[in-house]
Each structure stands twice: as C-alpha cells, then as structure tokens.
Amino acid sequence: MTVEEFARLWRERRVSAQEVTDTCLQAIERDNPRLNAFILVTAEEARQQARIADEELASGLDRGPLHGVPFSLKDLFDVDGQPTTAASHVRDGHVATSDAALVNTLRHAGAVLIGKTNLHEFALGTTNEESGYGPVRNPIDPARVSGGSSGGSAVSVATGMALATLGTDTGGSIRIPAAACGIVGLKPTYDELSCDGVVPLSKTLDHAGPLTQTVTDAAIVYQVLRGLPAQRTIHARAANTLRLAIPTPYFLDAIETDVRRSFEQAIEQLRAAGATIGEVTINHVALTPAVYVMLAFGDAAPYHAVALDTMPERYTEPVRLRLETARYVLAEDYVRALAGRDLLRRSVDAALSGYDALILPTLPLVAPALGTTTVEIAGRQEPVRNAMLRLTQLFNVTGHPAISLPIARSSTGLPVGLQLVGTRMQTSALLTLARTVEQTLGALSA
Amino acid sequence: MTVEAWLKAAIADAERRGLPQLTPLLEGLAQSMTTLRKASLTERAGGETHDR
Structure with missing residues (x-):
C-alpha cells in the first residue's frame, strides 16, 4: 500500500x-x-x-x-x-x-x-x-x-x-x-x-x-x-513537454551492460512519447571525487576525533580506517575543494540551461x-x-x-x-x- | 607542503600510531590532493586578483 x-x-x-x-x-x-x-x-x-x-x-x-x-x-x-x-x-x-x-x-x-x-x-x-x-x-x-x-x-x-x-x-x-x-x-x-x-x-x-x-x-x-x-x-x-539532457562523458563511461540497456530503453520510450532529449557535457566533472572526498573527510574528522582516540575498537574496522585517513586532510586542500564545489555548481547550472533536468x-x-x-x-x-x-x-x-x-x-x-x-x-x-x-x-x- | 612530503609524513605518522593499514588510503587521498592542486582552483599570491 x-x-x-x-x-x-x-x-x-x-x-x-x-x-x-x-x-x-x-x-x-x-x-x-x-x-x-x-x-x-x-x-x-x-x-x-x-x-x-x-x-x-x-x-x-x-x-x-x-x-x-x-x-x-x-x-x-x-x-x-x-x-x-x-x-x-x-x-x-x-x-x-x-x-x-x-x-x-x-x-x-x-x-x-x-x-x-x-x-x-x-x-x-x-x-x-x-x-x-x-x-x-x-x-x-x-x-x-x-x-x-x-x-x-x-x-x-x-x-x-x-x-x-x-x-x-x-x-x-x-x-x-x-x-x-x-x-x-x-x-x-x-x-x-x-x-x-x-x-x-x-x-x-x-x-x-x-x-x-x-x-x-x-x-x-x-x-x-x-x-x-x-x-x-x-x-x-x-x-x-519534457526537455531532458544526458550528461555523457564521465557518467556513462563505465556502466554495466544490463544497466546501460535499461537506461537506453527508457530514453527510447521517452523519445517515443515526444520528450526532447539532448546531450550535455558538465565541465570539470572529473574533479568530483577529489572535491567530494576532501569535503566529506574534512567535515567528518573533527566530529570523530575524540571517539577515534578514546574508543577506536567500537568502530567497524573499515569505517575506523577511513575516518583515521580523514584526519590527515590539510586545510589548504579543503579550501581548494570548496572552490571546486563552486566551480562544479556553476557547471551543473550551465548544463541545465535550456533543459528541465539531467537524466542518467x-x-x-x-x-x-x-x-x-x-x-x-x-x-x-x-x-x-x-x-x-x-x-x-x-x-x-x-x-x-x-x-x-x-x-x-x-x-x-x-x-x-x-x-x-x-x-x-x-x-x-x-x-x-x-x-x-x-x-x-x-x-x-x- | 608538497603532496609528496605530505604523503611521506602521513605514512610515517600512521605507522608510528600503529596504523600501517592506512597507507593505501593515504595514497588515494594523495591522488585527490594532486588532482585539486593541478586544477588551480584558488587565487595565488603574486597572480591576478579576481572579482569578488
């Protein structure tokens, strides 16, 4: 229900x-x-x-x-x-x-x-x-x-x-x-x-x-x-009336066959229903994982610092190791990531220009x-x-x-x-x- | 601090703290640092001043 x-x-x-x-x-x-x-x-x-x-x-x-x-x-x-x-x-x-x-x-x-x-x-x-x-x-x-x-x-x-x-x-x-x-x-x-x-x-x-x-x-x-x-x-x-854009490089570079087939079928169904579907490039998209990890780690490290020092055995091992790694992020790289966020935000805004949504x-x-x-x-x-x-x-x-x-x-x-x-x-x-x-x-x- | 110097110091510190398992994770973080630094995302002293 x-x-x-x-x-x-x-x-x-x-x-x-x-x-x-x-x-x-x-x-x-x-x-x-x-x-x-x-x-x-x-x-x-x-x-x-x-x-x-x-x-x-x-x-x-x-x-x-x-x-x-x-x-x-x-x-x-x-x-x-x-x-x-x-x-x-x-x-x-x-x-x-x-x-x-x-x-x-x-x-x-x-x-x-x-x-x-x-x-x-x-x-x-x-x-x-x-x-x-x-x-x-x-x-x-x-x-x-x-x-x-x-x-x-x-x-x-x-x-x-x-x-x-x-x-x-x-x-x-x-x-x-x-x-x-x-x-x-x-x-x-x-x-x-x-x-x-x-x-x-x-x-x-x-x-x-x-x-x-x-x-x-x-x-x-x-x-x-x-x-x-x-x-x-x-x-x-x-x-x-739909205007949709497929972001092509980066996002569709490595997709499992079944997922690709299903996605392409959905695109064909939408086209058959009259939707306008174009392709766009999101500038600087390859920066995404680096920006993401620096922001996520930089934010998580201070929240977890005391617990990592006083009760490390209470974390699951893989999560503890990721959080310990987070403690090594430098302030200057965190600030670079904030600048990268602004750049990527403008890039996605630009990719959406003329479209209702990205589809992927x-x-x-x-x-x-x-x-x-x-x-x-x-x-x-x-x-x-x-x-x-x-x-x-x-x-x-x-x-x-x-x-x-x-x-x-x-x-x-x-x-x-x-x-x-x-x-x-x-x-x-x-x-x-x-x-x-x-x-x-x-x-x-x- | 260069990425190379940071990585060397971070691995040494992790080993001193009994966390040698961090080495591959720190190497991955170093790759992200390199990517961000090559992208020249921030203003530089001695360079042009951007409009705010």
Missing part, C-alpha cells in the same frame, strides 16, 4: 491506521530476521499512535496526508527518549532528549513512528555491510547488499515494513539504496530540509529526504516536511553481492564504493535536487534505477517531472 492509497482508503473508512500499522509490524516480524532492516522497533508506541490517529479522524481532526501513516526513520534521526545509534557502538548508551526537527514535523503531521532503521555505520559507506548491528540484506536477493547508507530504510519500504521512511544522502545514500531495492528516493535541494537533530557525516554535503514506493508519495512527504500546502496527489505534465542512471551496476570489494565494469577495475558513488556524489557537492526511480529489472531480476537532476530550489518542479517520467515508463514496484 502506498501513502497515497492509504490516505484515500483511510478517509473512506475502508481501512484503519491500526490495521495498517499492524500489517507493517507483521512484515517486520516476518522479514526482519533475514533482512536486518531495523535496529529498534517501537511496536507499542506505534500501535498507540495509530489508535490516536484513528480516534482523531473519527472526531473530525484531519492532520493531512501523513496522518496515520506508518513511518520508519534512519537511525541518525533523534527521537526523544530513544537511542540514536548511527549503527555504531561508539554511541552505546546515548538517548536523545528531543526530536530531530523533521521528526517533530512528522509528529505534528500525525505520522506513526514504527522504528529506527539500520545503516552503514555513521553513514560512511554505500553498501550497508559495515554496521555495528550487522549488514542489511537486499530483499530481492538476500545474498546481495541493500545499498547504503540508508539501506535499512529502503528495505523497510520495499517490503511493506513501513509506508515511507526518512533517510540522509551525503554522496548518494538515499538514491543508491532506493535504486538497489527498487523504490523511489528523493534528495531535495541542499538545506531545504533541516538536518537539526541528525547525526552528521558532512554538514557541507548532508541532505535529508524521503524514500517511498512512488514519486507521488515522495512528493507528499516532501511537501509536508517543507511546510508547503499539502496535496494528496500530484499531476504529471504532458511527456512531449542512479548506479552503474546492480546491487553487488555481499563481500564484494572491487568491481570490474567495462574493463575498468575499481573499489565498489567508488563505483557506487560515481553517478550521485556530484549532486551532493553542488546541492542540486535529484531523485531515483525504478525503471527496470536486470537479467538477474535486480532493480535498475533512473536518476533525474533538477534546478536548484526547484524540487517541486523536479517531482512533477519525475511523476511524468514514472507514468510514461510505467511504474515498477519492488
């Missing part, structure tokens, strides 16, 4: 929030032992919130489109009275004393908070394998990764453990697991949604956003979190098997982390809104995601465009 469907059926009194919450809790009981999506399930609190939502609606109080909707939260978001683990034993014993800003918004919107989801430790990774609470597994093939770092969140929505979830995205951590698990993931424009009360990775690059089953659901959650006039559906444009795959590969450290794509061998970040991290550096939606299955049955990147501060326009693309290509649920 989608958020949109629930909102309609609930107000027609054909389903109760308590029934849907119980269905989510049953899915958690059934599937979580093998998928490991949740770190904390707050079943009793969720049932109580659902009961209150039902009573409020019965008494005539309607809090809007998220009222009564079961939500999960990536375990970086503070919830008053609950631990925020960041999937790390570094934070053992922590209990939040207030809600994160977005959690507070969800509470006022009447959402039902069902639990906290597993992630790549401190959001520093793309696979969700390195977690103090064990790896999250892909629901389509549990021998494969969920993608990360918001992997538990993605799995919770893909399997009906929640109708929607909040994640964070520093280099692709909403879009990557959304693509790997076959759902929708939205990274709004930088700083549109508050990260107050969220454990940071890099305050320069962190974005909060929703993962949902459909673009419409992502739009509904985004509108509520932004405080925009709430709608219970969004309308698509005519496909023949979300990942260059389908979800890799657990334990994979390097991949070979188009004859190029590289660390799996670098490959998984390559198509998404630029838009964290520049702050442009970006969304991933499922478009196909690979020959092995794994989801393939399509990424659309819009103009800064025009996230709502990107969502309308994404709804049009979703409708034109045909929805593909997990």
Whole structure:
C-alpha cells in the first residue's frame, strides 16, 4: 500500500491506521530476521499512535496526508527518549532528549513512528555491510547488499515494513539504496530540509529526504516536511513537454551492460512519447571525487576525533580506517575543494540551461553481492564504493535536487534505477517531472 | 607542503600510531590532493586578483 492509497482508503473508512500499522509490524516480524532492516522497533508506541490517529479522524481532526501513516526513520534521526545509534557502538548508551526537527514535523503531521532503521555505520559507506548491528540484506536477493547508507530504510519500504521512511544522502545514500531495492528516493535541494537533530557525516554535503514506493508519495512527504500546502496527489505534465539532457562523458563511461540497456530503453520510450532529449557535457566533472572526498573527510574528522582516540575498537574496522585517513586532510586542500564545489555548481547550472533536468542512471551496476570489494565494469577495475558513488556524489557537492526511480529489472531480476537532476530550489518542479517520467515508463514496484 | 612530503609524513605518522593499514588510503587521498592542486582552483599570491 502506498501513502497515497492509504490516505484515500483511510478517509473512506475502508481501512484503519491500526490495521495498517499492524500489517507493517507483521512484515517486520516476518522479514526482519533475514533482512536486518531495523535496529529498534517501537511496536507499542506505534500501535498507540495509530489508535490516536484513528480516534482523531473519527472526531473530525484531519492532520493531512501523513496522518496515520506508518513511518520508519534512519537511525541518525533523534527521537526523544530513544537511542540514536548511527549503527555504531561508539554511541552505546546515548538517548536523545528531543526530536530531530523533521521528526517533530512528522509528529505534528500525525505520522506513526514504527522504528529506527539500520545503516552503514555513521553513514560512511554505500553498501550497508559495515554496521555495528550487522549488514542489511537486499530483499530481492538476500545474498546481495541493500545499498547504503540508508539501506535499512529502503528495505523497510520495499517490503511493506513501513509506508515511507526518512533517510540522509551525503554522496548518494538515499538514491543508491532506493535504486538497489527498487523504490523511489528523493534528495531535495541542499538545506531545504533541516538536518537539526541528525547525526552528521558532512554538514557541507548532508541532505535529508524521503524514500517511498512512488514519486507521488515522495512528493507528499516532501511537501509536508517543507511546510508547503499539502496535496494528496500530484499531476504529471504532458511527456512531449519534457526537455531532458544526458550528461555523457564521465557518467556513462563505465556502466554495466544490463544497466546501460535499461537506461537506453527508457530514453527510447521517452523519445517515443515526444520528450526532447539532448546531450550535455558538465565541465570539470572529473574533479568530483577529489572535491567530494576532501569535503566529506574534512567535515567528518573533527566530529570523530575524540571517539577515534578514546574508543577506536567500537568502530567497524573499515569505517575506523577511513575516518583515521580523514584526519590527515590539510586545510589548504579543503579550501581548494570548496572552490571546486563552486566551480562544479556553476557547471551543473550551465548544463541545465535550456533543459528541465539531467537524466542518467542512479548506479552503474546492480546491487553487488555481499563481500564484494572491487568491481570490474567495462574493463575498468575499481573499489565498489567508488563505483557506487560515481553517478550521485556530484549532486551532493553542488546541492542540486535529484531523485531515483525504478525503471527496470536486470537479467538477474535486480532493480535498475533512473536518476533525474533538477534546478536548484526547484524540487517541486523536479517531482512533477519525475511523476511524468514514472507514468510514461510505467511504474515498477519492488 | 608538497603532496609528496605530505604523503611521506602521513605514512610515517600512521605507522608510528600503529596504523600501517592506512597507507593505501593515504595514497588515494594523495591522488585527490594532486588532482585539486593541478586544477588551480584558488587565487595565488603574486597572480591576478579576481572579482569578488
């Protein structure tokens, strides 16, 4: 069931929030032992919130489109009275004393908070394998990764453990697991949604956003979190008005065959529907990984310095080593990276000139098997982390809104995601465009 | 500090701290530093002053 469907059926009194919450809790009981999506399930609190939502609606109080909707939260978001683990034993014993800003918004919107989801430790990774609470597994093939770092969140929505979830995205951590698990993931424009009360990775690059089953659901959650006039559906444009640009060099240089085939088919379908599709070059794009790593490491190092010195054994080893490396970044190189960010932002702005959005795959590969450290794509061998970040991290550096939606299955049955990147501060326009693309290509649920 | 001098000092410091496993990660970071420095992204003393 989608958020949109629930909102309609609930107000027609054909389903109760308590029934849907119980269905989510049953899915958690059934599937979580093998998928490991949740770190904390707050079943009793969720049932109580659902009961209150039902009573409020019965008494005539309607809090809007998220009222009564079961939500999960990536375990970086503070919830008053609950631990925020960041999937790390570094934070053992922590209990939040207030809600994160977005959690507070969800509470006022009447959402039902069902639990906290597993992630790549401190959001520093793309696979969700390195977690103090064990790896999250892909629901389509549990021998494969969920993608990360918001992997538990993605799995919770893909399997009906929640109708929607909040994640964070520093280099692709909403879009990557959304693509790997076959759902929708939205990274709004930088700083549109508050990260107050969220454990940071890099305050320069962190974005909060929703993962949902459909673009419409992502739009509904985004509108509520932004405080925009709430709608219970969004309308698509005519496909023949779309102007899309494929960024060609760099992004499409090394793509797995299945992903390339699915992407090319989607482009052909959009062209057949009348969309204008051109090609653009993003100047200086090859600087992206260097700019990204310097900003992410430079921001992460001071946050983790004390814990690295006093309790290093509480980190998973790969995350600890990356954070120790981060401590060697020089101030002058961090400042160069800030200048590189400005340059890249102008380059993406220029590439979007005359177009509604950039269109490209979300990942260059389908979800890799657990334990994979390097991949070979188009004859190029590289660390799996670098490959998984390559198509998404630029838009964290520049702050442009970006969304991933499922478009196909690979020959092995794994989801393939399509990424659309819009103009800064025009996230709502990107969502309308994404709804049009979703409708034109045909929805593909997990 | 040149990238070469930085890398040598960083590896020596990591080994002194009992973290020889950092060497390949530091070598990767050195490549990123080199990329950024070659791109001449910032103004230089003795060069033109850019409009602000």
